[in-house]
Amino acid sequence: MAFTEFRPLDEKLLIEYIKATPSLSSKIGNQFDDLTIKEVGDGNLNFVYIVVGTSGSIVIKQALEYIRCIGESWPMTRERAYFEALALKEHRQLCPDHVPEVYHFDRPMSLIGMRFLEPPHIILRKGLIAGIEYPLLAEHISEYMAKTLFCTSLLYRSTMEHKRAVAEFCGNVELCNHTARVVFSDPYRVSQYNHWTSPYLDRDVEAVREDNYLKIEIAELKSKFCERAQALIHGDLHTGSVMVTLDSTQVIDPEFAFYGPMGFDIGAFLGNLILAYFAQDGHANQRNDRKVCQVIYGVGIVLQSYKEWILRTLEETWTLFHKKFTALWDQHKGGSGEAYIPEIYNNPEIQQLVQQNFMKDLFHDTLGFGAAKMIRRIVGVAHVEDFESIKDARKRAACEQQALEFAKMLLKERRKFQVMAEVVSAIASLHLQ
Amino acid sequence: MAFTEFRPLDEKLLIEYIKATPSLSSKIGNQFDDLTIKEVGDGNLNFVYIVVGTSGSIVIKQALEYIRCIGESWPMTRERAYFEALALKEHRQLCPDHVPEVYHFDRPMSLIGMRFLEPPHIILRKGLIAGIEYPLLAEHISEYMAKTLFCTSLLYRSTMEHKRAVAEFCGNVELCNHTARVVFSDPYRVSQYNHWTSPYLDRDVEAVREDNYLKIEIAELKSKFCERAQALIHGDLHTGSVMVTLDSTQVIDPEFAFYGPMGFDIGAFLGNLILAYFAQDGHANQRNDRKVCQVIYGVGIVLQSYKEWILRTLEETWTLFHKKFTALWDQHKGGSGEAYIPEIYNNPEIQQLVQQNFMKDLFHDTLGFGAAKMIRRIVGVAHVEDFESIKDARKRAACEQQALEFAKMLLKERRKFQVMAEVVSAIASLHLQ
Ligand SMILES: Nc1ncnc2c1ncn2[C@@H]1O[C@H](COP(=O)(O)OP(=O)(O)O)[C@@H](O)[C@H]1O
Ligand SMILES: Nc1ncnc2c1ncn2[C@@H]1O[C@H](COP(=O)(O)OP(=O)(O)O)[C@@H](O)[C@H]1O
Ligand SMILES: [Mg+2]
Ligand SMILES: [Mg+2]
Ligand SMILES: [Mg+2]
Ligand SMILES: [Mg+2]
Ligand SMILES: [Mg+2]
Numbered sequence: 001m002a003f004t005e006f007r008p009l010d011e012k013l014l015i016e017y018i019k020a021t022p023s024l025s026s027k028i029g030n031q032f033d034d035l036t037i038k039e040v041g042d043g044n045l046n047f048v049y050i051v052v053g054t055s056g057s058i059v060i061k062q063a064l065e066y067i068r069c070i071g072e073s074w075p076m077t078r079e080r081a082y083f084e085a086l087a088l089k090e091h092r093q094l095c096p097d098h099v100p101e102v103y104h105f106d107r108p109m110s111l112i113g114m115r116f117l118e119p120p121h122i123i124l125r126k127g128l129i130a131g132i133e134y135p136l137l138a139e140h141i142s143e144y145m146a147k148t149l150f151c152t153s154l155l156y157r158s159t160m161e162h163k164r165a166v167a168e169f170c171g172n173v174e175l176c177n178h179t180a181r182v183v184f185s186d187p188y189r190v191s192q193y194n195h196w197t198s199p200y201l202d203r204d205v206e207a208v209r210e211d212n213y214l215k216i217e218i219a220e221l222k223s224k225f226c227e228r229a230q231a232l233i234h235g236d237l238h239t240g241s242v243m244v245t246l247d248s249t250q251v252i253d254p255e256f257a258f259y260g261p262m263g264f265d266i267g268a269f270l271g272n273l274i275l276a277y278f279a280q281d282g283h284a285n286q287r288n289d290r291k292v293c294q295v296i297y298g299v300g301i302v303l304q305s306y307k308e309w310i311l312r313t314l315e316e317t318w319t320l321f322h323k324k325f326t327a328l329w330d331q332h333k334g335g336s337g338e339a340y341i342p343e344i345y346n347n348p349e350i351q352q353l354v355q356q357n358f359m360k361d362l363f364h365d366t367l368g369f370g371a372a373k374m375i376r377r378i379v380g381v382a383h384v385e386d387f388e389s390i391k392d393a394r395k396r397a398a399c400e401q402q403a404l405e406f407a408k409m410l411l412k413e414r415r416k417f418q419v420m421a422e423v424v425s426a427i428a429s430l431h432l433q
Numbered sequence: 434m435a436f437t438e439f440r441p442l443d444e445k446l447l448i449e450y451i452k453a454t455p456s457l458s459s460k461i462g463n464q465f466d467d468l469t470i471k472e473v474g475d476g477n478l479n480f481v482y483i484v485v486g487t488s489g490s491i492v493i494k495q496a497l498e499y500i501r502c503i504g505e506s507w508p509m510t511r512e513r514a515y516f517e518a519l520a521l522k523e524h525r526q527l528c529p530d531h532v533p534e535v536y537h538f539d540r541p542m543s544l545i546g547m548r549f550l551e552p553p554h555i556i557l558r559k560g561l562i563a564g565i566e567y568p569l570l571a572e573h574i575s576e577y578m579a580k581t582l583f584c585t586s587l588l589y590r591s592t593m594e595h596k597r598a599v600a601e602f603c604g605n606v607e608l609c610n611h612t613a614r615v616v617f618s619d620p621y622r623v624s625q626y627n628h629w630t631s632p633y634l635d636r637d638v639e640a641v642r643e644d645n646y647l648k649i650e651i652a653e654l655k656s657k658f659c660e661r662a663q664a665l666i667h668g669d670l671h672t673g674s675v676m677v678t679l680d681s682t683q684v685i686d687p688e689f690a691f692y693g694p695m696g697f698d699i700g701a702f703l704g705n706l707i708l709a710y711f712a713q714d715g716h717a718n719q720r721n722d723r724k725v726c727q728v729i730y731g732v733g734i735v736l737q738s739y740k741e742w743i744l745r746t747l748e749e750t751w752t753l754f755h756k757k758f759t760a761l762w763d764q765h766k767g768g769s770g771e772a773y774i775p776e777i778y779n780n781p782e783i784q785q786l787v788q789q790n791f792m793k794d795l796f797h798d799t800l801g802f803g804a805a806k807m808i809r810r811i812v813g814v815a816h817v818e819d820f821e822s823i824k825d826a827r828k829r830a831a832c833e834q835q836a837l838e839f840a841k842m843l844l845k846e847r848r849k850f851q852v853m854a855e856v857v858s859a860i861a862s863l864h865l866q
Contacts, residue, residue: 150477154659159613162659170600177592180771189776212783218772219787226587226595226772229660337615339659341650343622350645353650 003109006078009062011037017111018060024113025105029055039141040121042240044069045076046384047196048118063255064110064259069382070193076174078110078302080255084110087257090212090232091144094151097155098144098249117243117250124249125239125385128276129283130308130344140249141242141269151264152232154339156332166229169258176226183376184222188215193300193381200397204404205379217411221368222430227258236375237265238272238384240315246290263365269312271370271407275377277310277387277427279405282390309422318366318420326355360418367414367423374407407432442495444470447482454584455472456537457546462488475556477502477815478509483549490549491536496688497543502815503626503737507609513688518545518606520690523665524581526651531577531682533763550676550683557682558672558818561709562716564739571749574675574702577635579757581768582695585665587772589765595692598757599662602691602798609659609691612668617655621648626814633830637837639813650844655706662692670698671705671806671817695800699754703747704803704840708819710743710860711836715823744857749852751799759788793851800847800856807840839863 003020007013014037018024028035028051045067050061065080067074085105092099127134150242154162188209196205208214235243235256243250323342332349334342335384345351377384378400389402390396406427410417417423437455440446448469451457461468461484478500498516500507518538525532537546560567561843587595619627621642627636641647659771667674668689676683766784767775778784781842811833820836823829839860843850850856 012642022715078828154656159610159659161604163603163609165602167600168604170596173593173596176596180592185774189779191776212780212786215777215783216790218728219778220790223587223663223772226592227662229662230656339656340617341622344618344642344648345652347645350648353649357653382845407445 002132003106005108006110008064009047009049009060014060017109018051021104021106021113022323024058024060027056027058027103027113028053030210031055037108037122041068042369045080052116057118059114059116061112061114062110076178078310080172080175081105081110081112082107083169083175083257084253084255086111086168087232087234087254088114088252089252089343090152090283091148091234091251095144095147098140100250100252101313117248117252120245120249121243121246121248123240124242124244124403125272126312127241127244129279129386129389132285133306133309134244134246134249134313135344136247137244137249138313138320140422141251142317142320144249144251144329145237145262145269145321149231149233149334150325150328151267152259153230153262155329156335156337158336161336162338165232166259169388172256172363174310174340175235175256175258179256180222180226182331182381182410183372184218184396185224185336188218191381192245194379195381196379196381197387197393197397197400200394201400201404204401208375208404208408211408213412214408216240218372219369221365221372221411224261225264228261231259231262232257233260233265234264234268235260235264238266239276239286240384242269252352260358260366262367263362263367266362266366266367267369267371268373270317270366271373272377272384273310273314273317274406274427275374275384275403277398278406279315279384279386279390280307280310281394282387282392282399308413311427315420315424318363322359326359329355349407363417363420364414367410367417371414372413374410375404378407380403436539438541439543440512441497442480442482442493443546446483447493447692450542450860451491454537454539454546459492459493460536460546461486463489463525474501478513485549488552492533492547492549494545494547495543499640507640509611509745510618511813513605513608514538514543514545515540516608517601517686517688517691519601520533520665520667521545523585524577524667524687526664527584528577531573531652531684532840533685547844549684550681553678553865554676554681554683555678557677557703558673558709558720560677561672561706561743562712562717562819562822563763564713566739566742567679569680569684570682571753574684575683575750575753575757577682578670578702578754578775579771580700580763582666582698583665583761585692585767586663586695587661588762589768592771593771594769595640595662595771596618596645598665598668599692602665605691605759608668609630609693610691612689613655613659615814616805617658620813621651622807624814626738627812628814628816629812630820630830630833633827634812634837637834641808641812641837646845647841649803651805652799654805654844657694657798658697658802661694663694664692665690666698667701668693668697670701670733670817672709673705673817675702686692694798694802695798696795697802699751699799700804701806703799704751704806705810705817705819706743706747706750707803707839707860708807708817708836710747711832711839712819712823713740713743715820715828715832717726740815746861747860748853748857751796755792759792762788762839782838788806796850796853797847800843804840804844804847807836813839835863 031053034054038050039369040048040050045188047062051058063078065075065078066072067076088102097168100115100117102114234254235258243252340354345354387396387400450717464486467487471483473481473483479497484491496511498508498511499505500509521535533548533550535547583589667687668691676685686824771788778787820829820833
């Protein structure tokens with residue numbers, strides 16, 4: 001049977017669909033008798049079905065014409081599935097270790113079939129809430145960001161390739177528009193979907209709307225987001241788009257992908273790590289005091305707090321990203337990338353100067369976008385489980401308030417920071433007050 | 434008869450074509466007996482035919498698969514004609530007073546039929562070489578730039594409209610690529626097409642190639658040119674793309690149009706005015722000493738030099754652009770433009786702050802791109818008649834050297850300038866040495 005036009009899946013239809021689709025049915029060994037199907041709707045936008053058979057498992061993701069967590073009142077094109085599949089395939093080619101394989105894509109059905117990230121894979125955000133350390137996280141995520149961002153930029157690509165790809169991803173405008181609204185606009189105005197921990201944060205939310213300098217900075221970042229086609233970015237790289245085990249890191253859900261500023265991805269990830277940090281005090285005294293845990297290094301055992309681990313991961317992610325990104329740059333500097341032509345940037349001194357210049361700007365973009373992502377998760381439409389799972393509203397508000405103050409400072413003062421260690425110090429010192 | 438596939442025009446074919454095309458033949462009153470046809474190939478890329486009949490005239494422009502002034506060894510897609518027609522129509526809608534009407538466009542033939550800009554219209558560059566003052570030039574060109582740039586940016590357009598248009602003009606990548614090469618790359622490396630007034634400028638050309646700080650700045654501008662889809666820019670707005678009389682200013686030849694940084698257009702125009710300024714000493718003592726001429730103001734007659742008029746036009750163009758652009762912004766601030774949403778930018782203080790911020794960045798972009806356009810006209814592949822018409826090579830080199838030194842300073846130090854009057858002072862003082 002064939003599905004030539006869109007139908008929303010249900011369990012029965014899903015099984016029919018898999019039966020009719022060799023690239024999917026082969027993955028479960030063509031065994032349909034003992035299938036278990038579970039819809040795991042913890043994401044915000046789409047429907048995700050885990051299909052487990054006796055000799056294999058797959059994940060099926062389908063986009064509907066609206067945003068799942070809000071409902072039909074907030075329509076959203078199904079074409080996002082097309083861009084998600086495109087980005088997954090492209091990013092997987094560039095970084096196969098950290099992007100799941102796409103087995104099947106069906107455009108009319110807005111349906112992606114992909115690798116099931118088997119247990120113990122969990123969503124990183126949940127791991128952070130549970131206080132679990134991921135010793136390879138910084139290494140892996142920096143690898144993913146360095147490879148995908150470098151290789152889709154003009155540092156690696158020709159102008160011709162770049163513009164062709166930019167044009168294609170312009171088609172994902174509805175999703176860009178959504179981000180432009182929920183990240184760069186709604187938190188700074190009265191909007192029906194905004195919410196916050198009231199009444200504790202009422203004054204803070206008003207203060208965001210009245211802060212002229214904050215609003216100037218957010219305007220600059222919004223322009224960059226809307227205008228600057230620097231690389232194929234994931235577009236939604238928070239800690240809920242990463243699945244992890246102690247030794248595996250997998251990036252999913254790039255439905256917001258388009259050619260935008262690199263700092264938006266790096267900032268999304270780091271900003272969400274900082275949110276996780278500020279939420280820790282709210283989780284303490286539940287299962288775990290979040291104060292001390294064991295870290296096993298080559299040389300022995302060191303005691304440190306989970307919050308310290310988060311800050312170290314923050315710093316290492318940037319430092320490793322910096323290292324890997326500039327290494328790719330050095331390695332490919334004689335290639336087809338047209339931003340810095342080797343005949344022009346032809347001596348070690350200038351090569352170093354342009355890299356420093358580039359990385360400095362990228363660092364400030366990262367801090368700005370990271371801060372913007374933090375703010376919107378506290379006063380905008382979509383919040384994070386890191387805070388939402390703190391049931392005591394007063395405690396939650398205290399955590400959120402600290403995060404919000406830090407994010408506002410970071411957005412406005414980002415150009416004063418030179419290295420990530422300074423950001424880490426600023427967080428640590430603020431928190432000790 | 435129909436032309437379903439490409440054929441390069443000759444006079445006979447041209448007449449056949451017009452006869453078969455009502456939108457063209459009607460413009461010459463359907464009279465074919467007394468037609469005069471003149472190919473006016475002073476442009477660099479294409480073939481332009483002026484067709485004059487007894488009861489009307491038209492211009493026919495055709496693109497061939499290569500760059501005319503270089504020949505078949507430098508291929509260039511004919512599709513540029515499509516983007517030229519598209520930009521002409523869009524810019525004319527936004528600014529009908531300063532953009533000629535397109536009567537007809539034929540994509541397979543890469544052929545545009547448009548209004549003949551009748552005598553005494555001449556190319557502005559030629560007027561500047563001849564020492565003619567255009568009292569309305571600053572007023573007109575600032576109007577053109579303000580309207581076309583504002584109305585195709587996110588200050589006026591929604592994200593949806595913007596991305597759709599950006600995607601379309603990504604198709605003009607070959608032309609963008611050409612600019613990226615001849616403006617931002619070739620002048621800074623050894624390239625077979627580069628030339629300069631040798632031997633006088635040999636050392637200067639080498640110095641450009643060895644100036645690390647210059648090369649860092651040009652890299653930043655190149656990235657902005659390739660990545661930042663700020664507005665539908667003309668893409669080649671030098672003084673050879675403007676036709677003028679004392680009371681008319683018409684912008685032609687936007688075949689390089691795409692969504693790029695606004696400062697590239699403003700800089701192209703102003704940079705070429707500065708080139709005209711530096712060329713004046715080379716023209717002096719021919720027909721005109723370029724020292725003193727009469728300017729008739731409402732109140733009487735003032736004596737000033739032609740060079741002063743150029744500098745005044747430089748300053749006025751920016752000042753008027755600034756005024757018109759911010760006036761459009763104020764006027765449309767409740768409209769569909771999504772960059773600065775009125776509920777956020779909701780008080781006069783912040784409205785002023787964001788405008789200042791925006792205009793400051795645009796000013797620095799303008800100076801940077803303007804300087805880059807100057808440099809490439811002295812040491813790159815395509816030079817300007819302003820200098821080329823100075824027959825005495827030593828004299829020409831002296832003019833070019835001064836212009837080149839100024840442009841290098843401007844590119845590197847542009848962020849130190851606050852207002853155009855400072856740039857004008859810098860030019861004037863340099864010239865007195
Ligand atoms: N490939 C996969 N393997 C295992 N679980 C997955 C996979 N893809 C998604 N999930 C689960 O489904 C949830 C929602 O998926 P996601 O792609 O983030 O959807 P949304 O776009 O709605 O946010 C994830 O948080 C995760 O728990
Ligand atoms: N509409 C027009 N009316 C009168 N002359 C024109 C017109 N368009 C072009 N020309 C003449 O033809 C020359 C080349 O035209 P242009 O559009 O600049 O071609 P190119 O793309 O080759 O530079 C111009 O410099 C001008 O002299
Ligand atoms: Mg998700
Ligand atoms: Mg998603
Ligand atoms: Mg021309
Ligand atoms: Mg030019
Ligand atoms: Mg042209």
